[in-house]
Amino acid sequence: MTDQEHIQCRELLGSLSDYIDGTLGEQLCREIERHMSECHNCRVVVDTLRKTIHLYHQTAGPADLPNSVRERLFRTLHLDEFIR
Amino acid sequence: MNETSTPPISLEALRAGDRQEFARLVDVYSPLIYRLALKMVGDEQDAEDVLQNTFLQAFRHLNEFEGRSHLSTWLYRIAANEALMLLRKRRPETSLTDSLPEEEPLEEPAEFTDWCCLPEEELLSAEGRARLDESIRLLPETLRVVFLLRDIEGLSIQETSQALGLSETAVKTRLLRARLKLRDLLSAYYSERLTIKDESHD
Missing domain, CATH: 1.10.10.10 (Winged helix-like DNA-binding domain superfamily/Winged helix DNA-binding domain)
Structure with missing residues (x-):
């Protein structure tokens, strides 16, 4: 592989979100994977970045609104008759 | 987003001033807006202010909503603006144009x-x-x-x-x-x- 073909860590950084979201072109994906097979730090960055996003998705869960907050919201909007 | 279990919100009914439909809109989206607000401003009282202002604004400006985006996106837009305004009021020295992140290395x-x-x-x-x-x-x-x-x-x-x-x-x-x-x-x-x-x- 020539130096030009060798994707640099810094260039890889700019494509990481698209790579993890699966929206990056096939060619670039292959370049990233080739680079990761040779670069330990980049592999760790990609793995821990993917894990970071996964953890946030895990914690997002269903949204919840406390009853007292809902009640005050309905009163503010003059929707009192719809408070169950 | 959990919009599938109940019939979609009717924009026509909302525009016609149907209060029951507006109450339904509030019930469908308020938990999402509250979560966003809470994580944006990090304080329950401020998050509640953002939540209330979001639906007050939505109620006032319903006729300006053209339906080019989802109702949820429109509500998120109002909520994000409300949250950002509140945060800037807390720290008035920062301006809207301060350090655009995409311009920094x-x-x-x-x-x-x-x-x-x-x-x-x-x-x-x-x-x-x-x-x-x-x-x-x-x-x-x-x-x-x-x-x-x-x-x-x-x-x-x-x-x-x-x-x-x-x-x-x-x-x-x-x-x-x-x-x-x-x-x-x-x-x-x-x-x-x-x-x-x-x-x-x-």
């Missing part, structure tokens, strides 16, 4: 410990979850709002760009910066957990 990762092998119950322990929330609060607000809409609320890049009035390129750049920053913050914490775990095994 991308900060390179500083942590290279692989903590992925930590068990999920350790990663998502009460302390771990608190650290996840705290890390979001450490993001600059312009990055925080993009991360929350995309990775917590699950909006697409296009919807996030509509909600924030930003180009899709700007959304992608800010999202990447937010994610990398969070990775660095969490890596510092989880690496420490990894060391403690290793030492306890020795």
Whole structure:
């Protein structure tokens, strides 16, 4: 592989979100994977970045609104008759 | 987003002043808006203000909603603006044009410990979850709002760009910066957990 073909860590950084979201072109994906097979730090960055996003998705869960907050919201909007 | 279990909100009914339909709109979207607000401003009372102002604004400006985006995206847009305004009131010295994140060079990762092998119950322990929330609060607000809409609320890049009035390129750049920053913050914490775990095994 020539130096030009060798994707640099810094260039890889700019494509990481698209790579993890699966929206990056096939060619670039292959370049990233080739680079990761040779670069330990980049592999760790990609793995821990993917894990970071996964953890946030895990914690997002269903949204919840406390009853007292809902009640005050309905009163503010003059929707009192719809408070169950 | 959970919009499938009940019939879709009727924009026509809302515009005709149907109060029951407006109450339904509030019930469908208020939990999502409250979560966004709480994670944006980090304080229950302020989040409630953002929530109430969002629906007051929505009620007032319903006729200006043209239906070019989802109702949810429109509500997120109002909520994001309300939250950002509140945060700027808290710190009036920052201006809207201060340091556009996409104009600064991308900060390179500083942590290279692989903590992925930590068990999920350790990663998502009460302390771990608190650290996840705290890390979001450490993001600059312009990055925080993009991360929350995309990775917590699950909006697409296009919807996030509509909600924030930003180009899709700007959304992608800010999202990447937010994610990398969070990775660095969490890596510092989880690496420490990894060391403690290793030492306890020795």
